[in-house]
Amino acid sequence: MKVAHFEQIPDNVVEMEEAIGCRVRCLIGPDDGAPSFTMRQFEVASGGNTPKHSHGYEHEVFVLEGEGIVLDSRGEHRLAAGFAVYIAPDEIHQFRNTGSGPLKFLCLIPHPLRSMTSPCAAACGCA
Secondary structure (H helix, E strand, O other): OOOOOHHHOOOEEOOOOOOEEEEEEEEEOHHHOOOOEEEEEEEEEEEEEOOOEOOOOOEEEEEEEOEEEEEEOOEEEEEEOOOEEEEOOOOOEEEEEOOOOOEEEEEEEEOOOOOOOOOOHHHHOOO
16 A cells, blocks of 8 residues: 655656646655556646547546646637546547646546556656
């Protein structure tokens, strides 16, 4: 079992091209013995964004704090604390902070399953 306050877990700059003002913490993942999912916490600074990208695995996202939008192929969708987002595999997406404070959200991703060949967590800096 792992029990830790999120502030005890180091955060890292998201180093993907086009990421602006993004940091990520790997709250729970393979290094903790989690067999199926990685839980990450993202913080996007005011005016910042994640890169516009897609990948072969799903995301489940829960917004903790702040205001923003999530972009998909159909357009922009408003976000605020309490919103939940499902992003299907291979769906283009981007999170943008439109508020004056940080946009914070949890993001859960599966470990390689269903014949996937690349690790999911590596996409945004978590090992």
